[in-house]
Amino acid sequence: MTSQVVHSLKTRLSILVFLGMLLLSALIVLGVYALTFQDAEHDAQQQVGELIDAMEYSAAIALYAGDPQIADDVVRGVLRSSFVASVHLANDTGLDVKKAKYPNLAAQPLITRLLKSPFDDNETVGTLEVALHPPVIHQRATASAKKMAIALGSLVLFPTLIFWLIISRLVSNPLLRLSQQLSTLIPGTEQRLTVVNSHHRDELTTLADNINTLLTAVAVSMRKERVLRRQIEALERQYEAIFTQASTGIALLDQHGHCLIANPAVNQLFEDWPDKVQSVFSLLAHWEIALFFEPNEFRGLLANALVSHTPQSQDLRLRRADNRQDWVHVLISTHSHPEYKLVAECLFMDVSSRKQQEDEARFQSHHDALTQLLNRRGLEVRLNLNYTDRENDNVTLLLLDLDRFKQINDQWGHLAGDKVLIEIGKRMKTMVRGVDLLARLGGDEFLICLHKHPGAQTLHQFLLRLIGNISRDIDLGDSRHDYVGASIGVAQYPLDGTDLVELLHKADAALYEVKHNGRNGYCIYSDEGLVPVILGRDEGRLADVLLEPPIRG
Numbered sequence: 001m002t003s004q005v006v007h008s009l010k011t012r013l014s015i016l017v018f019l020g021m022l023l024l025s026a027l028i029v030l031g032v033y034a035l036t037f038q039d040a041e042h043d044a045q046q047q048v049g050e051l052i053d054a055m056e057y058s059a060a061i062a063l064y065a066g067d068p069q070i071a072d073d074v075v076r077g078v079l080r081s082s083f084v085a086s087v088h089l090a091n092d093t094g095l096d097v098k099k100a101k102y103p104n105l106a107a108q109p110l111i112t113r114l115l116k117s118p119f120d121d122n123e124t125v126g127t128l129e130v131a132l133h134p135p136v137i138h139q140r141a142t143a144s145a146k147k148m149a150i151a152l153g154s155l156v157l158f159p160t161l162i163f164w165l166i167i168s169r170l171v172s173n174p175l176l177r178l179s180q181q182l183s184t185l186i187p188g189t190e191q192r193l194t195v196v197n198s199h200h201r202d203e204l205t206t207l208a209d210n211i212n213t214l215l216t217a218v219a220v221s222m223r224k225e226r227v228l229r230r231q232i233e234a235l236e237r238q239y240e241a242i243f244t245q246a247s248t249g250i251a252l253l254d255q256h257g258h259c260l261i262a263n264p265a266v267n268q269l270f271e272d273w274p275d276k277v278q279s280v281f282s283l284l285a286h287w288e289i290a291l292f293f294e295p296n297e298f299r300g301l302l303a304n305a306l307v308s309h310t311p312q313s314q315d316l317r318l319r320r321a322d323n324r325q326d327w328v329h330v331l332i333s334t335h336s337h338p339e340y341k342l343v344a345e346c347l348f349m350d351v352s353s354r355k356q357q358e359d360e361a362r363f364q365s366h367h368d369a370l371t372q373l374l375n376r377r378g379l380e381v382r383l384n385l386n387y388t389d390r391e392n393d394n395v396t397l398l399l400l401d402l403d404r405f406k407q408i409n410d411q412w413g414h415l416a417g418d419k420v421l422i423e424i425g426k427r428m429k430t431m432v433r434g435v436d437l438l439a440r441l442g443g444d445e446f447l448i449c450l451h452k453h454p455g456a457q458t459l460h461q462f463l464l465r466l467i468g469n470i471s472r473d474i475d476l477g478d479s480r481h482d483y484v485g486a487s488i489g490v491a492q493y494p495l496d497g498t499d500l501v502e503l504l505h506k507a508d509a510a511l512y513e514v515k516h517n518g519r520n521g522y523c524i525y526s527d528e529g530l531v532p533v534i535l536g537r538d539e540g541r542l543a544d545v546l547l548e549p550p551i552r553g
Helices: 002-006 009-065 068-079 134-184 203-245 287-291 295-308 352-366 376-382 405-412 414-429 456-470 500-516 537-546
Strands: 084-090 096-100 110-116 124-132 249-253 259-262 312-317 327-337 341-350 395-403 437-442 445-451 474-477 480-482 485-493 521-524
Touching: 009 068, 009 084, 009 110, 009 124, 009 134, 068 084, 068 096, 068 124, 134 203, 287 295, 295 312, 295 327, 295 341, 327 352, 352 376, 376 437, 395 414, 395 456, 395 500, 405 414, 405 480, 414 437, 414 445, 414 456, 414 474, 414 480, 445 456, 456 485, 456 521, 485 500, 500 521
Parallel strands: 485 521
Antiparallel strands: 084 096, 084 124, 110 124, 249 259, 249 341, 312 327, 327 341, 395 445, 395 485, 437 445, 474 480
């Protein structure tokens, strides 16, 4: 509290005014004192001079007449003055009168008068010497100067006090009240400064009005700021919820692929993620190796996005220990950053279900629903006969039609027919290699594509074994058994054609020749003529027993 009083404007102003006036008063008093002292000394000397002038004639008569009594009276009269210390009256005829108030006083300033004859101004009759008494003169001068200084000091200090009171009333006290009001105001409220009526329309009123205007502006700004802050806080909560709770992985990478921040959804993409990530919101260096089955695909995607500054996206397979097919769709976009110049924003969306559905849909669209073999569309997709760069390759197409299938359908029903088709598909699968293709074209018609099958003799042996395998009895359920035969037409690429339509046409021609000559056999197409090989059922079984399994690729 004491410190506040000392440092208050009112106190400092009062002190400054007081010290200023005090200094001014001191200078004035000192000047007046010096002038008054000089005037007092001058007045004392003037009074002594006037006294000497009054006594000069009597002293001249005393010296002219040589009368010691008159001379003594003159000396005593002059010595009565309080300013005179000693008087000496003498002439050349031996008259010498000297008296002193202070015999031991050192020599003081002298006033000397040459006395003229009362009857002749040209005749000097003697001298009158008067020694002044400075202490008395100084005492009188000091007393007079003090009185003058006190009077002037009073005249100076009184206006100072009046000035201080006026300043306090008109300036410092109103400012103090304004300051006290300001200290109690709460920013953003409707509180405002008030000024007493005595200051109506003066500078303090202008100051208060300006402050009130500023307070109003501050209140408006604070209300807007509070609204904006609430909106920002709501947005931050929303963004935080989106970032932390989103099922879509979000990661921010620098230009070197180092993770700056990642949300928990990214971490959940890892197998055993607590051992693979640095923290909930960060990833270890080279994290893409632990996450992607082909990390270079992600690196290339990131590099393209950083170079082209255009969004890049691709489906990438995740690395799984059990070789599980988990996929994410990665979308990478770039934008500038004040600290890292350029950063990449990566979105990771789990598309495993979609990929599985796509695979299933693709499988369903390319495979026969009953036998799970390729259908005609799947065959066309898988069978690439554009072998311009593969001159040494060859393909053998076996177009196969089941014999007696219609009789089984008619006798035992369509369910039995479906069992026959499924069983025949399984038997043919055991006869082909991984590089070969097996398809059901429709009904009881099948197609086998053998890639790089060895020579004619091996092909004949394979056809015999295939027919024998197909001709074996089939369990139709409920203790029912039956069998089918197989008529096969064969065409070879590129010997018989260079496209599927042409090859199928020639294989169908060979198949027709088999059916026309008794069925359950095969015919290899040749421009020189079609020679079918027809087998009885027993021959097919014998071939199935005697022939070795086909050579596997």
